[in-house]
Amino acid sequence: MPFTLSKPMRFGDCDLTGIAYHPAYLSMLVDVNEAMFASFGITWQEIMFERELGLPTVTMNIEFYRPAVYGDVLTFNVNVRKIGKSSLDLETVVTVRDEPIWSIRQRIVLTSTTDHKSRPWPDDIRAGLERYLEAA
Amino acid sequence: MPFTLSKPMRFGDCDLTGIAYHPAYLSMLVDVNEAMFASFGITWQEIMFERELGLPTVTMNIEFYRPAVYGDVLTFNVNVRKIGKSSLDLETVVTVRDEPIWSIRQRIVLTSTTDHKSRPWPDDIRAGLERYLEAA
Amino acid sequence: MPFTLSKPMRFGDCDLTGIAYHPAYLSMLVDVNEAMFASFGITWQEIMFERELGLPTVTMNIEFYRPAVYGDVLTFNVNVRKIGKSSLDLETVVTVRDEPIWSIRQRIVLTSTTDHKSRPWPDDIRAGLERYLEAA
């Protein structure tokens, strides 16, 4: 079952041609990534400050199908595709009125914020992420 | 020959772990895309307001190799890979002290801002873009 | 009675010293201003695109009392102080756990998006704004 979150296109998310400014989409995605972790009770604050771990994105493959305009409500549907030793593959389809408008496949790697090297997923985070794993 | 532009990592481009916030990278890229068109004398203002054309990005494939930190100077090296009837394929390698830190392959499509449909590249824009076409 | 809206400090709202990046506060405020109009049924889309009116801010006086950190939930409490012929004076106090952390007095002027000149408040917008007028 995907993790789902809806966000409106705000005034500040639009460019001067009236459609979404793509860096604003990525900023929304960061919020959605953050909210997915919070949904299973492990906040990014805890991950970053108590556990001294970071979650950098290492690859992003994005397709934009059609523009969103001011006032549209975007629904982010996030599926976990694979949880590796230190990596996390997410696929997010963003819809407006149930029609896909853009999608992203994204790989995140868990790293130490001190040496920037990868770390294995702790069991509690792995268990939380598995909740959103696509059925085979 | 690539189009080249250097931009410093500004205070506001960093996240609280001290490295670049990836939506800020994309915002820098928009500036670089804009500057490449201006380099051959055709501004986005002219394209958008006089010609009523837009330049939406339709695909982006991004790889992040290593983090940039506050104070780094990022050099964007943009190669035009292919100019289609209405499409433009760009490959941009971003370096810090000559080392690649991230790269993006990006397809832009020229569209009308009135009906959002694709339009063929006008000859003057095509000629400008060809300046940055990779040698075979 | 003030218009009230709570917004969390998101990862992307923080600077690299771990506190709020002040332009992010202003971006949140734009969202709050937008939501206040929507609360009485008149969206900014309608104001901008159907009525061809804009709502530029002409003055802002801001005091920051203490920093907000990642994870704080900011509550924006907006009071309408005065509704002039074309102007609107707002005072917004932003609290975290009921303690003020920053405040802003802001004057907005209704203008035409075609000639950028001021316009009198339409009756329906004025009536909506009066809902949040401070008691004398």
Next chain:
Amino acid sequence: MPFTLSKPMRFGDCDLTGIAYHPAYLSMLVDVNEAMFASFGITWQEIMFERELGLPTVTMNIEFYRPAVYGDVLTFNVNVRKIGKSSLDLETVVTVRDEPIWSIRQRIVLTSTTDHKSRPWPDDIRAGLERYLEAA
């Protein structure tokens, strides 16, 4: 003599009505503040990471006179009005083609990034700032 820096209105700085998005102005101002310190050889990186000091803004009084549009070049003219024990009062007038379009009076306070308490200006920073002090 003021510290002066010019910045173009970029595509991403505009809102969908075609004028500047005010949080983008504040983000430009952060860049200008940062550049002023760098102009006398003391970078914010050094201040923040080596000296463990921060430069939060505590008050901002802003007036917007007329809108800037896409393609305008904004010139930021920063005068130091007063250097207190730990405080710094700046007045910045932003012009387009020599006409003021907005201005800000801003108070910054030097603080410790560890205890968030104020600290006196070190002599070298004070000397750098005095370069931009308005003549009496």
